[in-house]
Amino acid sequence: xxxxxxxxxxxxxxxxxxxxxxxxxxxxxxxxxxxxxxxxxxxxxxxxxxxxxxxxxxxxxxxxxxxxxxxxxxxxxxxxxxxxxxxxxxxxxxxxxxxxxxxxxxxxxxxxxxxxxxxxxxxxxxxxxxxxxxxxxxxxxxxxx
Numbered sequence: 001x002x003x004x005x006x007x008x009x010x011x012x013x014x015x016x017x018x019x020x021x022x023x024x025x026x027x028x029x030x031x032x033x034x035x036x037x038x039x040x041x042x043x044x045x046x047x048x049x050x051x052x053x054x055x056x057x058x059x060x061x062x063x064x065x066x067x068x069x070x071x072x073x074x075x076x077x078x079x080x081x082x083x084x085x086x087x088x089x090x091x092x093x094x095x096x097x098x099x100x101x102x103x104x105x106x107x108x109x110x111x112x113x114x115x116x117x118x119x120x121x122x123x124x125x126x127x128x129x130x131x132x133x134x135x136x137x138x139x140x141x142x143x144x145x
Contacts, residue, residue, distance in 0.1 A: 041077055041105040052109055052131040059125035066127060070115040075131065078104040111136075
């Protein structure tokens with residue numbers, strides 16, 4: 001008795017490595033330069049009773065090129081990443097993988113933020129935001145007279 005196998009036309013088995021990425025969708029080529037992938041800001045968000053703490057990785061970014069906006073419970077972080085593209089005489093670029101351009105990230109927190117008391121620090125490529133929660137507005141019942 002012979003072993004029979006079902007043919008799967010979408011199987012990548014047997015496809016040479018050269019064509020492996022051909023059938024995958026393009027993932028955010030930016031600025032028209034081939035090989036540059038979209039860069040995202042990686043975040044850690046922690047919560048305590050009184051505040052949120054956000055740590056965002058922004059390596060190689062100058063602190064003056066970082067912009068943070070707070071609107072209620074929505075936080076937006078934007079940064080401009082610049083790379084020195086100056087070549088010395090006799091040098092030529094063989095491969096360029098480091099991203100240069102703008103990145104941004106927005107997210108919404110469960111409670112509104114007291115933007116007047118919020119603070120930010122940037123050290124060693126990590127932006128740390130301390131976002132105090134707004135005091136919940138107390139509700140009261142009106143007596144009908």
